Each structure stands twice: as C-alpha cells, then as structure tokens.
Amino acid sequence: MTQTGTLHGVGVGPGDPELITLKASRLIASCPVVAFLSADGKPGLARAIAAAHIAPTHLELVIDMPMRVSRDDGAAAYDKGAAAIVAHLKAGRDVAFLCEGDPLFFGSFMYLAERLRAFFPVEVTPGVASPMAAAARAGVPLCARDDVFTVLPATLPDADLMRHLPQAQSVAILKLGRHLPRIRRLLARLGLLDFATYVERAGMVGERILPLADLDDAQAPYFSMVIMSRASVAA
Amino acid sequence: MTQTGTLHGVGVGPGDPELITLKASRLIASCPVVAFLSADGKPGLARAIAAAHIAPTHLELVIDMPMRVSRDDGAAAYDKGAAAIVAHLKAGRDVAFLCEGDPLFFGSFMYLAERLRAFFPVEVTPGVASPMAAAARAGVPLCARDDVFTVLPATLPDADLMRHLPQAQSVAILKLGRHLPRIRRLLARLGLLDFATYVERAGMVGERILPLADLDDAQAPYFSMVIMSRASVAA
Numbered sequence: 001m002t003q004t005g006t007l008h009g010v011g012v013g014p015g016d017p018e019l020i021t022l023k024a025s026r027l028i029a030s031c032p033v034v035a036f037l038s039a040d041g042k043p044g045l046a047r048a049i050a051a052a053h054i055a056p057t058h059l060e061l062v063i064d065m066p067m068r069v070s071r072d073d074g075a076a077a078y079d080k081g082a083a084a085i086v087a088h089l090k091a092g093r094d095v096a097f098l099c100e101g102d103p104l105f106f107g108s109f110m111y112l113a114e115r116l117r118a119f120f121p122v123e124v125t126p127g128v129a130s131p132m133a134a135a136a137r138a139g140v141p142l143c144a145r146d147d148v149f150t151v152l153p154a155t156l157p158d159a160d161l162m163r164h165l166p167q168a169q170s171v172a173i174l175k176l177g178r179h180l181p182r183i184r185r186l187l188a189r190l191g192l193l194d195f196a197t198y199v200e201r202a203g204m205v206g207e208r209i210l211p212l213a214d215l216d217d218a219q220a221p222y223f224s225m226v227i228m229s230r231a232s233v234a235a
Numbered sequence: 236m237t238q239t240g241t242l243h244g245v246g247v248g249p250g251d252p253e254l255i256t257l258k259a260s261r262l263i264a265s266c267p268v269v270a271f272l273s274a275d276g277k278p279g280l281a282r283a284i285a286a287a288h289i290a291p292t293h294l295e296l297v298i299d300m301p302m303r304v305s306r307d308d309g310a311a312a313y314d315k316g317a318a319a320i321v322a323h324l325k326a327g328r329d330v331a332f333l334c335e336g337d338p339l340f341f342g343s344f345m346y347l348a349e350r351l352r353a354f355f356p357v358e359v360t361p362g363v364a365s366p367m368a369a370a371a372r373a374g375v376p377l378c379a380r381d382d383v384f385t386v387l388p389a390t391l392p393d394a395d396l397m398r399h400l401p402q403a404q405s406v407a408i409l410k411l412g413r414h415l416p417r418i419r420r421l422l423a424r425l426g427l428l429d430f431a432t433y434v435e436r437a438g439m440v441g442e443r444i445l446p447l448a449d450l451d452d453a454q455a456p457y458f459s460m461v462i463m464s465r466a467s468v469a470a
Binding site: 011013014016017018019020021022023025026102103104105106107110111114117122124125126127128129132133135136137139140141142143144145146147148149150151152153155156160163164167168231233234 | 246248249251252253254255256257258260337339340341345346359360362364367368370371372375378380381382383384385387391395399402403466468469
C-alpha cells in the first residue's frame with residue numbers, strides 16, 4: 001500500500017529570487033513534483049523565481065490557466081489542475097505548488113487546496129508578500145503603533161474605495177490594470193495623492209518607482225501596486 | 236577616506252528560523268555588525284530566529300529597549316540605538332538590523348531608519364510577515380478575487396474596531412494582549428466570531444491554534460493574533 005503524498009503550497013516570494021525562504025527552497029528540493037500555473041502556454045513568474053531550485057530530476061507539472069477567463073472556465077481549469085495533482089498524490093508523490101508571493105494572499109493555490117483539502121494532506125509555506133516588497137523598495141513604512149493597514153483591489157467600485165481609503169493609515173492597492181487613472185483620481189479627490197507611491201516590478205528587472213502624482217500611464221501591468229502611506233513613524 | 240556603511244533593515248520572518256529568506260541570510264553573513272533589540276536585558280526573538288547565521292566573528296550590537304515605556308522613553312532609547320549604529324556606519328561598517336517578520340510592518344527598524352535616512356544609505360530586505368505565517372499554520376485564506384484584507388491593532392477603541400471589522404472579508408488583529416476578551420466580544424456582537432481563529436506562536440515551539448470561540452483566556456501573549464477570514468475562495 002502506498003501512502004498518499006502531501007500537497008505543499010509554497011510561497012516563493014514577490015519576484016526577486018533571493019527573497020525565497022530557506023524552507024521553500026528545501027521543500028522544492030525534497031518534492032519529486034513541482035507544479036505551477038502557466039498562462040496561455042507561458043509559465044508564470046513563480047516558475048522563474050524558483051528556477052535555481054528546480055533540478056532536471058524534478059517532474060514539472062504545468063497547470064494551464066487561460067488569462068482573462070470567465071469564472072466558470074477558471075473553475076474548469078482548476079478542476080483539471082487538481083485532477084493532475086491528485087494522480088501524483090495518489091502515487092505517493094509529494095507535490096510543491098509554486099506560488100508567487102504568499103500562497104494565501106491572492107494566490108491561485110487556494111482554489112486547488114479548496115478542492116483537495118478533504119482528501120489529502122495540504123501544507124502551506126508562507127512567503128514574502130508583494131506589499132512588503134513594494135514598501136521595502138519604495139522606502140515607505142506600512143504600519144506602526146496603532147495604525148490600520150488595508151489591502152484593496154483596484155477592481156472595487158468607487159464607493160467602496162472612497163469608503164476604505166481614508167480609514168487606514170496605509171493602503172496597498174493591487175490589481176491596478178486599467179483602473180490606474182481612476183485610483184489616481186480618487187486619491188486626489190480625498191487629498192491622499194501626495195502620500196501615494198507607484199511601484200512596478202519591485203526588486204525585478206524593469207523596476208519603476210515614482211510618486212503616483214507624477215504618473216500619467218493609462219494602465220498598469222500585473223506586477224504593480226500603489227502604496228499610500230501615512231504610517232505613524234515619527235518620534 | 237573611509238566610505239560610510241549601509242544600514243540594512245533585515246526581515247528575518249515570523250518565528251520559524253526556516254522562514255528567513257536567502258537574501259536575509261546572505262546580508263547577515265556579509266555585514267560585520269549585527270544589531271537587534273533587547274527588552275529589559277533579554278535579546279528579542281529576531282536574534283534567536285537568525286542565530287544560525289550569526290558567526291563568532293560578527294560584532295553584535297545590542298540595542299536596549301525597555302518594555303512598556305512611555306513614548307518619550309522609547310524615543311530616547313531609539314536615539315541611543317541610532318547613535319551606536321552611527322558609530323559603525325561612520326567607520327565604514329555595514330550594519331544588519333534584525334527585524335522579526337517584515338521591517339516595515341510594525342517593525343522597530345522604522346524608528347531607527349527615520350533618524351538615519353538623511354545621513355546614511357538605508358536598505359530594507361522584506362520578510363515573511365506574521366499574518367501570512369498565522370494564516371498558513373491555521374489553514375485559512377487571507378484574500379482572493381476582490382477581497383479586502385485589513386490589519387487592525389487590538390488597541391484601537393471599540394468604535395474604530397466596530398467600523399473596520401465588518402468592512403473587510405479578512406482581518407488580522409494584532410497586539411491582542413489584555414484586549415483579547417474585548418475582541419472576542421466585538422466579533423460576537425458582529426456575528427463574526429465563527430469566522431475567527433486564534434493563533435499563538437505560529438510555527439514555533441508552544442504553537443496554539445483554535446477557534447476564537449473556544450478560547451477563554453483573559454489575555455494573549457505578544458506573539459499571537461486573531462485571523463477573521465471570509466475570503467472568497469469558493470469555486
């Protein structure tokens with residue numbers, strides 16, 4: 001009888017390959033199967049971040065996830081990915097699923113874990129999340145003392161953003177995309193634009209960091225965010 | 236002429252020594268001076284987390300920070316710590332200041348950086364933050380899709396907490412201390428208690444994880460938090 005394998009959600013950090021943890025590096029080395037998402041045939045960033053830890057002896061399990069799909073198509077792709085992982089787990093092979101940043105912070109891993117958690121052991125190795133990496137590169141504090149820190153997807157409606165933005169000392173705004181000009185406008189309307197920094201590809205090739213007020217772009221790539229910081233660091 | 240040294244704020248992760256990054260490990264090894272806070276004569280957790288990377292050849296700079304001091308006394312302690320760091324930087328020695336979790340996420344490093352930033356190069360190496368580690372150990376997602384994630388200090392007044400708690404899909408509540416019973420009560424009043432997990436010493440010796448509803452403790456130690464999670468992971 002074969003013991004079933006364990007599914008590991010492994011956070012590989014926000015982009016700089018040196019921001020992977022010792023634990024992630026050890027787990028990848030010890031799992032015979034390394035799984036990762038591929039968007040329209042192109043392996044995602046997680047595979048690139050972890051490249052130095054993947055050996056020719058690893059079985060690489062590519063899970064195809066078409067970009068900009070409907071929620072139903074996404075669910076079908078996760079079903080298919082989960083089935084491919086199950087085959088390995090049933091054969092007793094541990095699987096390391098590579099996640100950009102942290103697995104439980106806007107990570108696709110959660111959809112796979114949700115499908116498999118009842119049937120197989122699932123473990124999560126946390127990673128450095130993107131807001132921390134962006135703040136480090138921009139040199140802005142996230143929170144201190146009794147500060148409130150909020151993470152907002154730019155995809156939220158104006159009313160939600162207008163309610164959340166003034167209530168926190170610091171905010172990381174993710175998923176900017178075509179919402180970038182709207183975010184800029186809302187922050188300006190709230191008098192918060194001067195506290196906002198735009199960070200693109202933090203710690204990676206092509207890094208761009210500038211005050212949001214100085215940015216005229218009509219849209220932002222996936223690996224970007226706005227950090228609005230009024231953290232209570234004085235003293 | 237000696238070139239001045241660089242002050243590195245180095246995140247060493249949330250507690251498990253394996254959750255340190257390759258970059259943090261390399262920086263500690265390469266800096267002649269390793270600095271860290273000590274509370275009432277007892278080196279803080281950051282020193283213990285990084286212990287395996289500190290060599291006998293390192294100069295260890297202990298910065299005393301009395302516990303539960305007034306804000307003025309805290310400022311005086313940071314002034315003193317900054318002066319000790321300056322002596323090394325002026326002599327051309329790089330200093331790695333060890334930070335539990337991430338340096339810019341409720342880290343003492345910010346107060347030192349604030350004092351030295353105008354005069355010396357300051358670099359930050361992000362680390363795995365405590366909410367990600369707590370969520371990983373508890374097996375609860377933090378955020379997905381268009382979810383809002385908020386970090387709240389338990390020290391905030393009832394009115395602030397009552398306003399913030401229902402507005403986010405997931406919330407990490409830090410600095411519980413003697414506020415633990417109050418947090419439990421407020422979450423119950425909002426109908427959110429069943430979504431809340433108590434996590435103490437995530438990934439460390441003495442780890443304790445249980446539904447907040449099952450916890451009767453009158454107070455919580457420093458390395459604990461409540462994760463309230465309603466993240467949109469279904470599908």
